[in-house]
Amino acid sequence: MVHFVGAGSGAPDLITLRGDALLRRADVVIWAGSLVNPRLLEVCRDDCEIFDSATMTLEEVLDRMRAAEERGLEVVRLHTGDPCMYGAIQEQMDALDKMGIAYDVVPGVSSFCGAAAALRTELTAPGISQTVTLTRLAGRTPMPEGEDMAALASRGGTMVIFLSAGHLDRLQEELLAAGRDADEPAAIVYKATWPDEKVMRCTVGTLAQTGADNAVRSTALVVVGRVLAGDVPRSCLYDPSFETAFRPAHQGRG
Structure with missing residues (x-):
């Protein structure tokens, strides 16, 4: 076995x-x-x-x-x-x-989960992002048609980008070309959950420089999305005025 x-x-x-x-x-x-x-x-x-x-x-x-x-x-x-x-x-x-x-x-705990934990960020947030794209830059392994970075990045939502830490200049260029704002929050998470974990917060427009300043070339994930900005709206799930199968709605908000 x-x-x-x-x-x-x-x-x-x-x-x-x-x-x-x-x-x-x-x-x-x-x-x-x-x-x-x-x-x-x-x-x-x-x-x-x-x-x-x-x-x-x-x-x-x-x-x-x-x-x-x-x-x-x-x-x-x-x-x-x-x-x-x-x-x-x-x-x-x-x-x-x-x-x-x-x-x-x-199954195991994926590094993208470890990165979210390191960032203390929920990758999906009401009114901000309900979609998480897990992808990578094309390299020696090419990307199938329709899955290039420009196509995926243009759809919005939160992105977690694997196997691309050695090409942050190209990643930044492709994200910007896809219409991502230079000021959109981003982060590089090096060796999430390891003892030498390092979190580097930046923006899409400063991804390459942040990586260069911290000598990041491998074993890191890039997270891009407005969820990283914080100030997330309250969800309906625990709102007193929102009825669920387990709890009746109450007037007013908590």
């Missing part, structure tokens, strides 16, 4: 209880060493075989999984954040299907 486990956004205690339990009993762990906090491996058994996928190809990862399966061993494939986001797990699962090896997926 192979378990794809989301390691969480960085802090070792942000892995799920299920993921932690699987790590503790695993015979083999293949982990994304370039991104996952190594402290998570401290719970592994002394005789657990541990492999760092940062130095491996897909074929080498699959070979380890196949070899473990032939020996009747339990494998944890430990990915950063939540494995459904930029985790490259689909190609692994497709290969396991062809090999007839059973697997499951354990």
Whole structure:
């Protein structure tokens, strides 16, 4: 059995209880060493075989999984954040299907959740933004048609941009070209929930300079949107005048 486990956004205690339990009993762990906090491996058994996928190809990862399966061993494939986001797990699962090896997926806390926590910001706010776009700049991995930064940024809402910290000058240029205001609030969150987490608040027009001033080149998310300005209107949900299935409406406001 192979378990794809989301390691969480960085802090070792942000892995799920299920993921932690699987790590503790695993015979083999293949982990994304370039991104996952190594402290998570401290719970592994002394005789657990541990492999760092940062130095491996897909074929080498699959070979380890196949070899473990032939020996009747339990494998944890430990990915950063939540494995459904930029985790490259689909190609692994497709290969396991062809090999007839059973697997499951354990979700994790994505880094975009960690970034929102670090910013102490709700990414959706009444009357400001009810949509969150999770995306990245085109790089060696191209963007499908209609998913380029200009197209997505022009739709408004809150944006969380992955894998783009090394190209903040181009990101700033594309956001401005899409019609985002230079004064719109933005933030760069470096290594959200890690001990060396750093939050840099700025604007769309100062993204590149803020990144350069703080020597940010990787392991950071960019958040863009008016929700970062604060002063969020009160929601209807807990308004006394708003009736729900659990609470009648009351006259006046609290």
